[in-house]
Amino acid sequence: MKRVLLTIKGKVQGVGFRRFTLQKARALGLTGYVRNLDDGNVEVLVQGAYPAVDQLIISCEQGPIHAEVNDLLVEEDDGDEIYLDFSVTG
Known part of the structure; x- marks a missing residue:
């Protein structure tokens, strides 16, 4: 099992990034979360x-x-x- 924390920088809020990541992660059978950060990045x-x-x-x-x-x-x-699943938080 592999577990990592990603910080994605750029124009990544307001463009469907969380929904995109949710769909990809669920399709791959992964668990965890995706969320927007206050600094404009996505985690x-x-x-x-x-x-x-x-x-x-x-x-x-x-x-x-x-x-x-x-x-x-x-x-x-x-x-x-x-x-237990992959979700959008925050």
Whole structure:
């Protein structure tokens, strides 16, 4: 199992990024959440099988059609919260 925290920077709010990420994560069988941050970035906590998590990272680098991703930070996350599904929070 792989668990990472993503911070996506650029034009990523108001362009359907959370819905896009939700659909991709659920299709890949991943759990966690996506949320908007006060600084205009989007945060994604995702956990699941290594190849599926890597695929979501690639999807987030591109984003939905109206998004402009300038930077994507990936951090290993060692939290112990258990997520049963993938959801939009905040």
